[in-house]
Amino acid sequence: MFPLRLIAAAAASALALGTSPVQALDIASYSPDVSPCADFYDYVNGPWVARTEVPADRTRIGSFDALRVANDRLLGDALAELVSKPELxxxxxxxxxxxxxxSGMDQAAIEAQGLKPVKPLLDRISSMKSAEDLPFVLAQLGRVGIAAPVGGYVRPDVKNTRVNVLTVGQSGLGLPDRDDYFKDTDIAKKLRTAYRLYAQRLLSSAGFAATPETLxxxxxxxxxxxDATTPRAQLRDPLKVYNPMTTPELMTxxxxxxxxxxxxxxTRSDQxxxxxxxxxxxxxxxxxxxxQLAGKTPLATWQTYLRLRVLENSAARLPKAFADxxxxxxxxTITGLxxxxxxxxxxxxxxxxRTGGAPLGLALGEVFVGKAFSPEAQRRATLLIGDVKAAMKTRIQNLTWMKPExxxxxxxxxxxxxxKIGAPTTWPTYDGMALDPKDFAGNQLRAAAWFHGEQIKDLDRPSDRTRWTMSPYIVNAQAGGLNEITFPAGILQPPFFDAKADDAVNYGGxxxxxxxxxxxxxxxxxxxxDSIGSLNDWWTASDAENYKARADRVVALYESYEPIKGTPINGRLTLGENISDMAGMPIAFDALQNALRRTGKTEKIDGFTPEQRFFLSNAMVWRNKxxxxALLNQLRTDPHSPGKFRVLAPMSNMxxxxxxxxxxxxxxxxxxxPIKVW
Structure with missing residues (x-):
C-alpha cells in the first residue's frame, strides 16, 4: 500500500519518464472494517484518510492535489532550466x-522594486479631484485586470455565439462571499475582523491612512x-445574467x-x-x-477602496510586508494554511x-506538454471520449420521459x-508583450494589459471556436460555452488516466x-x-418540467449531507456539478461495457471484476483530506461538492x-x- 505522497512521487516519475505509476489501484489500503455497501468512500479511502496528515503548506491533499503538485514540480524544473539556458x-x-x-523567483528584486510597479495606478487614484474622474480610473484599472467594482470582458454573445460582445458584471468585494458582510455567524465575524486587519496592513504598508474611521x-x-450583489446560486441562471443594452440604456x-x-x-485601442x-x-x-455610490460616497472613501483593490491584486507579488x-x-484565515x-x-x-485562462497559462502549457504528453495518450483519450459520447447518445435515445422532438x-x-484534447496545435505568439525578469508585480500588470488588448481586438472579430481558454498543465477539465469539452494534458495522467492501465481503471477515472x-x-x-452553445430554449414544456422535477430531487439529496455538522451542502449552488456527477458516472459505466464488449477483456484483476475496478478507481480519484x-469556505462559496459525496451520491443511486x-x-x-436524470 502507498499513501498519496507516494502517488505524487510516482506520478511525477511517470510524467518525467513516460511510465505508469507503481500500481493503478491502492488495493492494499482498503478498509477491512467497512463494507462497500455501507460506505464505499470509507471502504476505499478510510484507512488512507485516518493515517494522512495534511501538510502545513496545503489546504487539502488527495488525488487531484497530488497530480497538481507533480505537474508543478515538473513545470518548476523545466522553467528553471529555461531560465538558466536561454538557448532553450x-x-x-x-x-x-x-x-x-x-521575476517571481527573484525575491531580492521584488524587495528592491517596492511599490514601483503599482505606483502609476496609485498615483492616478490619488490625483482624482471628484466623482467625475471615476469612469476613467475604473477603466484604467479594468485594463490591467482589476475589476473594482465592475468587471468588463469580451466573450461570445450567449444568445448568438457566432459574435463577440462586451459583458460587464459585479465584482470588487474583499470578503469571500456577499453574505459575509451581513451574517452574524462566528465565521462571518472572524472573516470581517481578518479583512479589516488585512486592509489596514496593506494600506499602512503603502503609506496610506488606515485609521478606524477610514476602515x-x-x-x-x-x-x-x-447588498446589491447577486448571490452565487442565482448567478447560475443564464437568463438572469443576460441583459443586453445600448450604452444610453445603461446610463438611463x-x-x-x-x-x-x-x-x-x-475599450479604446490603437485600432x-x-x-x-x-x-x-x-x-x-x-x-x-x-x-448611485459614485455620487453620494465621499471621494476619500472611493480612493481608499480603489487603493486597496490595487494593492490586493498585486499583494502576493509585492515585497514581504504585502505578501505576508x-x-x-x-x-x-480563509483556508487554514x-x-x-x-x-x-x-x-x-x-x-x-488553477483553472486556466490566465494570460501566460498557455505558455506554461507549452512548457508542460513538451515534457509530459505522448501521442499514445492522445489516441487513448480520443477513443475514451468517443465511447462516452456514444453511451450518452444511447441514454438520450432510451429516455422514457422525453418527447421525440x-x-x-x-x-x-x-x-x-x-x-479538445491535450493541448492546442499552435501556441500564442504574444505579439507586443515584453516581460521583465526583475519585475514580478509589473509583469502581472503587463500581462493583464496585453490580455485586455487581445480581448478588445475580439470585439471586431467573430468567435474563434478553435481557441483554447484552458492551460494544458491544469489538473481539471472544462465544458466550454461554445458546446465544447476540454481535457488538458495535465489531467490525462495517472491516477486519472494511464495509457498502460486496464480499461476499467481509465473509465472509472x-x-x-x-x-x-x-x-x-x-x-x-x-x-x-443549443448545438452551437447559444442560449436557446429547445425543450418542450412537459420535458422541461420533467427535468426540473429530477433536478429538484438532486438538490434535496445533496442538501441532506452535512460534511461539517450544522453545515450542509448548498444543493442549488452545486446543482450543475452534482447533476454532472449523478449522470456522468452511469454514462462512463455504460461506455466501459461497450469497451469490454469490443476487447473481450472481462477477467478479474487482483480479485476484482472490471465493474468493481471501475467504481474503485472512481472512489480513489475523489480521495482527499x-x-x-478550507472545507467551510468550499461549502459556502464553491459550486463543487466535497469529494466524499461525489462518490456516495452517484454510486448509491446506481x-x-x-x-x-x-x-x-x-x-x-x-x-x-434511485434518482436518474439522464
Missing part, C-alpha cells in the same frame, strides 16, 4: 514565461456593494456615472476609438448601485492560476459537441470526468444552450453499483428510489 527559449511563449518565472467607511461602502437604468466615458476608456453600441449587463441592479499580509488573510507552499509552486500558481435536438447538440463534462452541457444550466477552514458489490435493499449504498 525557442518560441515567444517560452521567452515570456521564462522572464515571468525568473469603518471602507466596510460600510463594501457592504453597500454586497444606472444614472449617476458616465458609463459612456467608462466604456470608451475601457478603435473606444466605446460600444451594445453590451451585456450581467447585473443591472449592481450597476445602478455603483452609479495576503497570506495571513487568504492562506491562514499554516505555511506557504514552496516558492516555485507559488510562482507557477501566480502566473497561471426534444430528443432530436439533444442528439444534435451531442453530435456537434467539440472535444478519466472516463467519469469525460462523462461529467459532457453532462455539463445537459445539466440544469447547460441544457438551456481537507482542512476544516443499480449497477449494487450489482457489482452484491449490495442489498436497505444497505446505505442502495437508494430506495
Amino acid at each position: 527559449q525557442k518560441s515567444p511563449g517560452l521567452k515570456q514565461v521564462a522572464a515571468y518565472f525568473a 469603518d467607511a471602507l466596510m460600510a461602502f463594501e457592504t453597500q456593494l454586497a 437604468k444606472a444614472p449617476g456615472l458616465a458609463w459612456d466615458a467608462y466604456l470608451k476608456a475601457l 478603435r476609438p473606444g466605446g460600444v453600441e451594445r453590451l451585456i449587463v450581467a447585473q443591472p441592479e449592481f450597476m445602478a448601485r455603483v452609479a 499580509a495576503d497570506f495571513d488573510y487568504r492562506g491562514k 499554516e505555511t506557504p507552499a514552496p516558492r516555485n509552486e507559488e510562482v507557477i500558481q501566480l502566473i497561471g492560476g 426534444t430528443k432530436v435536438k439533444a442528439l444534435e447538440k451531442l453530435e456537434a459537441m467539440q472535444p 478519466i472516463g467519469m470526468v469525460i462523462g461529467h463534462e459532457i453532462v455539463h452541457h445537459f445539466d440544469d444550466r447547460g441544457r438551456q444552450f 481537507t482542512r476544516e477552514a 443499480p449497477e453499483f449494487a450489482k457489482a458489490f452484491s449490495c442489498k435493499s436497505g444497505d446505505a449504498m442502495v437508494a430506495a428510489d
